Each structure stands twice: as structure tokens, then as C-alpha cells.
Amino acid sequence: MAKHGRRDALWSLRRALGEARELIYIESAQFAPTAANNGGTPAHMLDLAQVIIDRMTDHRDLRVVVALPWDTDFAHSGPPMNFETFVQQAIGARKALVSTFPGIISDRLAVFHPLGFPGRATAIRSSVVIVDDVYSLVGTSHFRRRGITFDCAADLVSFDRTIEDGYSKKLRQFRRALMATRLGVPVGTGPANATAEWAALELPRTAFGVVRNLLGESGAGLIQPLWEGYNPDVIPTTVDEADPDGTDGMKLLDTLASFLAKA
Numbered sequence: 353m354a355k356h357g358r359r360d361a362l363w364s365l366r367r368a369l370g371e372a373r374e375l376i377y378i379e380s381a382q383f384a385p386t387a388a389n390n391g392g393t394p395a396h397m398l399d400l401a402q403v404i405i406d407r408m409t410d411h412r413d414l415r416v417v418v419a420l421p422w423d424t425d426f427a428h429s430g431p432p433m434n435f436e437t438f439v440q441q442a443i444g445a446r447k448a449l450v451s452t453f454p455g456i457i458s459d460r461l462a463v464f465h466p467l468g469f470p471g472r473a474t475a476i477r478s479s480v481v482i483v484d485d486v487y488s489l490v491g492t493s494h495f496r497r498r499g500i501t502f503d504c505a506a507d508l509v510s511f512d513r514t515i516e517d518g519y520s521k522k523l524r525q526f527r528r529a530l531m532a533t534r535l536g537v538p539v540g541t542g543p544a545n546a547t548a549e550w551a552a553l554e555l556p557r558t559a560f561g562v563v564r565n566l567l568g569e570s571g572a573g574l575i576q577p578l579w580e581g582y583n584p585d586v587i588p589t590t591v592d593e594a595d596p597d598g599t600d601g602m603k604l605l606d607t608l609a610s611f612l613a614k615a
Contacts, residue, residue, distance in 0.1 A: 365403075374556040378416070378479075379420070381424070383446045419534050436586050441593075445591070479499070488510050493505040532553055535574055
């Protein structure tokens with residue numbers, strides 16, 4: 353994903369997200385714009401979040417579920433430096449992106465934080481994007497500027513040629529099991545011990561309802577709604593420091609120099 357790399361994940365996701373029909377499932381270390389608002393020039397300055405918004409606007413059956421780490425993927429503090437300013441920028445960025453989803457589609461977006469066990473959220477260090485149970489990307493291209501256009505990453509895009517009821521059989525099984533883990537839903541091994549939630553997770557169009565219902569109950573102790581945490585004592589760092597895209601090499605060097613000076 354480096355500045356002069358091929359950005360394969362960007363182009364792959366652009367097509368998959370732009371053709372989604374029922375459900376986009378995303379889990380990533382962050383959920384933020386993948387490009388600055390500059391009209392899409394140069395070509396790789398493409399905001400995948402806007403691709404999702406446009407697709408949801410055009411297709412009213414499309415729903416989106418996003419799983420995020422509660423406290424971002426930055427450590428608040430520790431040697432040799434304090435990343436609290438990065439944490440505040442990341443929290444603000446994901447909150448701002450969610451708020452940009454127009455009201456006409458916002459009820460088809462569900463964002464949550466998985467719980468590892470009571471009182472502690474799950475740390476998410478990799479990215480998964482599953483579209484309509486026919487496309488899957490798993491790797492380290494996080495959903496933000498640096499993750500899509502700057503940082504080096506390794507990703508695997510896959511599908512299953514075995515189609516069952518219009519879905520790739522193994523991808524549907526993967527997405528269902530993954531969502532069950534993130535939502536704290538017991539995995540059923542047969543009709544006798546299958547919960548209503550496990551049954552609903554089978555299909556993309558009903559899986560969204562499981563998340564939405566839990567959020568309607570404030571997470572029901574299984575997940576947490578989007579945390580809008582803010583520390584008034586900390587000034588967030590700039591997006592160019594926390595989430596660079598590498599389009600301007602000299603500017604990036606100045607930013608890094610400024611960042612290191614704060615260490």
C-alpha cells in the first residue's frame with residue numbers, strides 16, 4: 353500500500369463495495385475516510401466511505417455493519433511516547449464519518465464495539481471486509497487513509513466457487529461464525545440448540561437485524577454502541593500526523609520531523 357505501490361486493496365474494495373446489494377460487513381482498527389476531500393485527484397485519492405454512502409443511497413436494500421475496537425488501536429501511553437493525541441484524533445474521525453451518513457440511510461448503518469469479556473472490549477488488529485457473502489478481504493489494510501494508500505499491508509481476497517442459494521457457501525459460513533463471535537451469539541450445532549440470533553445470522557439481510565436489535569438494547573451486555581469518548585484535556589493531533597496518505601513527500605518529512613520532536 354506504500355506511496356508508489358499498486359494499492360491492490362483499494363481497487364479491489366472499490367469494485368466490491370460499489371457493487372454491494374445486501375450487506376457489507378467490516379471490522380477494522382478504524383473506520384475513517386480513506387482519502388482527503390479533493391475531488392478524487394489523483395486517482396488513488398478515493399474515499400471508500402463515500403463509495404459506500406453512494407451505493408447505500410442508490411440501493412435501499414443495502415445495509416452496513418462495522419465492528420471497531422472500543423479504544424482505537426493506539427496505546428494511550430507508554431515508552432517512548434504518549435499516543436493520547438492520536439487516540440483522540442481517531443475517535444473524532446470515526447465519529448465524524450458516522451455522522452456524515454445521511455439520515456435517509458443512517459438507519460441502515462450499525463457500528464459497534466465487540467466485547468472480549470464483561471468489562472473489556474475486544475482488540476481488533478486486522479481488517480475483514482465481506483460483501484454479500486460472495487467477496488472477502490482479510491488482512492491489514494485498515495479502513496483509513498494510511499491503511500489504504502500509505503502503509504504497507506498484506507491482504508487475501510477470496511471467494512468460494514460453491515454457490516448455495518446465491519451465496520458463496522464457505523464465505524457465508526465464515527461471516528456467520530465471525531459475526532457470532534463478535535456479537536457474543538452462541539454458535540448452534542443443530543436445530544435443537546440454535547438460538548434465534550444464530551438462525552438470523554445465516555442470511556445477510558437478517559444478520560443486520562441482529563446487530564441493530566442488540567444496539568437497540570444498548571448492547572444487551574454483549575456489545576457496546578459506538579463510543580464517542582472525548583478527553584477535553586487532550587488536543588487531538590492533526591490528520592496528517594495520525595493518518596497520513598503520503599501524497600506529498602516533503603510535507604510528510606516535515607510532519608515526521610515535527611512528530612519526532614514531540615517524543
